[in-house]
Amino acid sequence: MHGKPIVVTGGAGFIGSHLTDRLLEAGEQVIVVDDLSTGSRSNLSLAERNPRFSFRACKVSECHDLESLVASAAMVVHLAAVVGVEQVMRSPIRTIETNLGETEVVLAAASHSGTPVLLASTSEVYGKSSQPEFSETDDLLIGPSTLGRWSYACSKLMDEFLAMAYYRERGVPVRIVRFFNTVGPRQTGAYGMVIPRFVDSARAGRPVQVYGDGRQSRCFCHVADSVEAVLRLMKSPEAVGQVVNVGNDQSVEIRELAERVVRVTQSASRVELVAYETVFGPGFEDMRHRKPSLKLLEHLTGFRPRRTLDEILNDLTGS
16 A cells, blocks of 8 residues: 555544554555544554554544545545443534444545545444354344434444445445454543543552443454554455454453452452442443454454453553
């Protein structure tokens, strides 16, 4: 892709900044567009020193030269979105409008120039399904519209439908990535992300609060592995028109995760169970299990994330 820049929306965020660093390291030009609503300029401290990097501090929809920016790009990696369950529950209107609106302007701009787009989606779109492992072609089971908790999943699912419509109807080369619980350095616990929240509480000696009964399970993928998967998908012609899971497939129950964080940080904190309704209000629903099938990712790229949870926790805590 050398020669043309890569545009990364949401590039000052957690995943976006790590992707930006890797692209620059590979010799690419990178233009980040980010309004810093959840991202941080400090995440780009390394990138700022690189002459092949430039930054636009605005929302994608308010970028005055978006059309020419996209037209000149080798690819747009669209990561800009509202993130975190706590933000979703607090601001459902902003969640829906941001996720749909910003994606729409990116795809519309790309349709005029034929610029490829890689769209970040989420494992949340699988909804309440009780399957032991989620595959990209599975049916999806979303909760009712009366529960705002599902607005994020639905908005990202509509992003996917819109992207696939632009692919089929207007020929935009679209790749869609469904991220499963990516974690690592630069991730903040401010928006409810579970591992940083646990680490912050353990280090401060506060109770490590586990929502629900703690028996729900998740798979955690180191951001370096997620970024490697994205880089490979960006280069894979076969990935065009595909939806691809990106994550780790090693499960852990959340109560066990909290106990491991307490041990790794050598904290005196106790693990405390807190009812969902205490945190999010009545009627909150959660997914019991969230494990990805990685067969398609491995088929398309020859890669599957391999960093263990112990490695992830050691990296986050400096142990």
